[in-house]
Amino acid sequence: xxKTKIASGRRSFLRNTLFAGSGMVIGxxxxxxxxxxxxxxxxxxxxxxxxFNAFLKIxxxxxxxxxxxxxxxxxxxxxxxxMIVAExxxxxxxxxxxxxxxxxxxxxxxxxxxxxxxGSRGIPSKWDALRKAGATGRQMLREAAAKAWQVxxxxxxxxxxxxxxxSGKKATYGEMAAAAAQIPVPKEVKLKxxxxxxxxxxxxxxxxxxxxxxxKPLFGxxxxxxxxxxxxxxxxxxxxxxxxxxxxxxxxxxxxxKDVFSFKTYNEGQEKGGxxxxxxxxxxxxxxNSTWEVMNAKKAIKAEWEPFATYNETVAGFGGNxxxxxxxxxxxxxxxxxxxxxxxxxxxxxxxxxDGDPEAAFKTAAKVLERSYSAPHLAHNxxxxxxxxxxxxxxxxxxxxxxxxxxxxxxxxxxxxxxxxENIEIEMTRMGGGFGRRAYSHYMVEAAIISxxxxxxxxxxxxxEDDMTNGVYRPAYYATYRAALDKNNNLxxxxxxxxxxxxxxxxxNRFPAxxxxxxxxxxxxxxxxxxxxAFRAPRxxxxxxxxxxxxxxxxxxxxxxxxxxxxxxxxxxxxxPVGKNNDxxxxxxxxxxxxxxxxxxxxxxxxxxxxRGVAAYFCHASYAAHVLELTLEDGKPVVQKVTSAIDCxxxxxxxxxxxxxxxxxxxxxxxxxxxxxxxxxxxxxxTNFHNYRMIRMSEAPKAIDxxxxxxxxxxxxxxxxxxxxxxxxxxxxxxxxxxxRVYNQPFLGDKQELGM
Amino acid sequence: MAVFNLTINGKKHQVDVxxxxxxxxxxxxxxxxxxxxxxxxxxxxGACTIHLDGEAMxxxxxxxxxxxxxxxxxxxxxxxxxxxxxxxAWLEHDVPQCGYCQTGQIMSAAALLKDNPKPSDEEIxxxxxxxxxxxxxYIRIKAAIKTAxxx
Numbered sequence: 001x002x003k004t005k006i007a008s009g010r011r012s013f014l015r016n017t018l019f020a021g022s023g024m025v026i027g028x029x030x031x032x033x034x035x036x037x038x039x040x041x042x043x044x045x046x047x048x049x050x051x052f053n054a055f056l057k058i059x060x061x062x063x064x065x066x067x068x069x070x071x072x073x074x075x076x077x078x079x080x081x082x083m084i085v086a087e088x089x090x091x092x093x094x095x096x097x098x099x100x101x102x103x104x105x106x107x108x109x110x111x112x113x114x115x116x117x118x119g120s121r122g123i124p125s126k127w128d129a130l131r132k133a134g135a136t137g138r139q140m141l142r143e144a145a146a147k148a149w150q151v152x153x154x155x156x157x158x159x160x161x162x163x164x165x166x167s168g169k170k171a172t173y174g175e176m177a178a179a180a181a182q183i184p185v186p187k188e189v190k191l192k193x194x195x196x197x198x199x200x201x202x203x204x205x206x207x208x209x210x211x212x213x214x215x216k217p218l219f220g221x222x223x224x225x226x227x228x229x230x231x232x233x234x235x236x237x238x239x240x241x242x243x244x245x246x247x248x249x250x251x252x253x254x255x256x257x258k259d260v261f262s263f264k265t266y267n268e269g270q271e272k273g274g275x276x277x278x279x280x281x282x283x284x285x286x287x288x289n290s291t292w293e294v295m296n297a298k299k300a301i302k303a304e305w306e307p308f309a310t311y312n313e314t315v316a317g318f319g320g321n322x323x324x325x326x327x328x329x330x331x332x333x334x335x336x337x338x339x340x341x342x343x344x345x346x347x348x349x350x351x352x353x354x355d356g357d358p359e360a361a362f363k364t365a366a367k368v369l370e371r372s373y374s375a376p377h378l379a380h381n382x383x384x385x386x387x388x389x390x391x392x393x394x395x396x397x398x399x400x401x402x403x404x405x406x407x408x409x410x411x412x413x414x415x416x417x418x419x420x421x422e423n424i425e426i427e428m429t430r431m432g433g434g435f436g437r438r439a440y441s442h443y444m445v446e447a448a449i450i451s452x453x454x455x456x457x458x459x460x461x462x463x464x465e466d467d468m469t470n471g472v473y474r475p476a477y478y479a480t481y482r483a484a485l486d487k488n489n490n491l492x493x494x495x496x497x498x499x500x501x502x503x504x505x506x507x508x509n510r511f512p513a514x515x516x517x518x519x520x521x522x523x524x525x526x527x528x529x530x531x532x533x534a535f536r537a538p539r540x541x542x543x544x545x546x547x548x549x550x551x552x553x554x555x556x557x558x559x560x561x562x563x564x565x566x567x568x569x570x571x572x573x574x575x576x577p578v579g580k581n582n583d584x585x586x587x588x589x590x591x592x593x594x595x596x597x598x599x600x601x602x603x604x605x606x607x608x609x610x611x612r613g614v615a616a617y618f619c620h621a622s623y624a625a626h627v628l629e630l631t632l633e634d635g636k637p638v639v640q641k642v643t644s645a646i647d648c649x650x651x652x653x654x655x656x657x658x659x660x661x662x663x664x665x666x667x668x669x670x671x672x673x674x675x676x677x678x679x680x681x682x683x684x685x686x687t688n689f690h691n692y693r694m695i696r697m698s699e700a701p702k703a704i705d706x707x708x709x710x711x712x713x714x715x716x717x718x719x720x721x722x723x724x725x726x727x728x729x730x731x732x733x734x735x736x737x738x739x740x741r742v743y744n745q746p747f748l749g750d751k752q753e754l755g756m
Numbered sequence: 757m758a759v760f761n762l763t764i765n766g767k768k769h770q771v772d773v774x775x776x777x778x779x780x781x782x783x784x785x786x787x788x789x790x791x792x793x794x795x796x797x798x799x800x801x802g803a804c805t806i807h808l809d810g811e812a813m814x815x816x817x818x819x820x821x822x823x824x825x826x827x828x829x830x831x832x833x834x835x836x837x838x839x840x841x842x843x844x845a846w847l848e849h850d851v852p853q854c855g856y857c858q859t860g861q862i863m864s865a866a867a868l869l870k871d872n873p874k875p876s877d878e879e880i881x882x883x884x885x886x887x888x889x890x891x892x893x894y895i896r897i898k899a900a901i902k903t904a905x906x907x
Contacts, residue, residue: 074854074891205850212855213846214838215791215831219856222790230785255757255774292774292781295797383795383803383856383890432793432856433890464796655850659896663853666892689800689888698881700894 062174088134120717238682349522384432548728613732620717635753670695765833
């Protein structure tokens, strides 16, 4: 993996179009296109590449390859990360080509989060490393030039891939690359001042755009090698069930079917990692020549399933903390979940934070506002279903496919197959969506187990139904808010109690904690065998909706404008913070509220028949606020416009960040209105897009107007922060439109109109 | 298994497959035209959209045996050099996030513009409502379609 490759074919996609035994005639147009592309590419390729560091190599003709360390699922890190390197290298962007790096913990160390794209940590976690990589390259080029020209290095300037000295001497990066690569790597380098940024802060197009719009092989499902077989799995129809037996007789003789067998996803007693979510410890694999043949066999196979009894397993989290996790037996129902959550909400919870004397304040209150909010499980529904390529040969493993966190799953694969991590090569393809789902890459391990069994390269593919019913869902949540007011509608105390199945969404130290003298936060949780995991802004994606809806109702009870009411609280949190550990910056929080207020024209009355809602939230180190404007047409909410204000520090690639915000807004509106995965006797009741309602073009806002706070702070999260508050903005606008508050997601579900 | 003669992107192809095989898998598995994507297998998401004699079709639900002399166009054949006005507009608006659904979106949009060169917003909504974009790039898709319509 450390070798410098000169060949243009960086991936082994579609190496050979001939399948053993398939006897078909091959289409040559793809091959022709490839060779054309390769010929075009090779003209631009240098004779020699010179390695500078893990992120960077420079060719003798000035072409610069920047390796993007983190996998891409649409947040555009494959463009924005190289932009950061290019900025400090001072290279002309047109000289840059981008390659996805392999998984390589030695090259890209950073504890468990090494090459993890998730938690909105991509850019923030690599910001320094990317800048240093570029600056180091630039410094080595300058030193080489200084040596060649016999002048002090301080006198060498750079601009757009050219080195220059006041004497008139000039050299391109390509001309100096060979000498520069011999310069010892500097221990310290000077980084640019933010005001001198030329690439960062200027919109650059997605580097993979041309490949995307022409349908080039980019995704895991597009990955192919000679002799590759197709594999699918059959998993239990319900959570709480396990495999009893299966009958392969009728399937084994089906056309194209090579093998049918069951396998354990973990070894006996294998300790799990924190991202090893897997509901189904034993699966049936079907392996064959082509997708359609395997799909047909999958439909035909007869398997019997039986309920499992409660068991415990050991899970090792970050830092090696091990815990015993109970997986309860039983077939669960969403109806029971809600009843159970209401029961837990009615009992005292675990006190997480307490400021002042909230109990006394509630006793003396003239008025108490109490409201409860709920949300169901959600499926991630990435457009590209889970899949992975694996080729296990003896004690060597090659895997390739879509995953967010190669470093988190590699130990699991290593333990399951008993193959050392250094013998495992992980190639990260572009992902057709992630949203947290692909941080749980059990499907990669499954592919490797299957390849190991059939002794051939295989691509495991989940059908849409497998993808939707195999677990790793956003948990179901419930939260109760209470506020105590005196007779003049002043806020005396605030109480939040929140929980879920199986985890609580509470963030006890976030706003409005710190702004209220008497504050109580409690949580609770309920065990479940339905596997859950991170879903775009985990926990925040629910609690923001509940909290921001409640604050809206509270502002109304306090007879205050909802933005001004929040700003007053933030002013108090800034001037005279209550308690400790308040984990938000009151000024920056207020900043996005003020920006969205001004940009949305909040001070003006809304246009006739337009109803507005506002919400803001802080998570993943960034601040986001939205004003949503909707009309009701035949009882159906039509979002006319969303105005968004975001503070994520320096915005690396503004148009891409705006795109991400637009996407978060649309995703959030879709899930707020329609998102739901109900369970009946452990069975996920929605199985495909005919009954899992997804937001479509006609339901998207007509316009989204995104504004960023300008500052020089290091970049913070962007993929997640704009998502949680849009749920609240939607709920608050619906109230204005209908006069009725909505408390339970999804607000529309399968209905076409409100209140039907 | 049976032999089928197909015209795809202006070229003749012969495949020997189960007659029930959807065109999607003929394209992806047998002809290595992987720009056409699998999303749902039941014509509910539009990721697999191709043109059959110029009409947008969901290739995941179109058995190869049902296609006789009709001409199939896939994203790989939409334009010679990736320069269809929609492809250019998609790049101009920097539409894609993950990008997985975008070839299907472009194929649906191309069929729309062929029949209706100047569609209204409502007509765009109606034609594109069968294509899900999980990343939520709908506003940019619509803007790109309008840009292409103007060109």
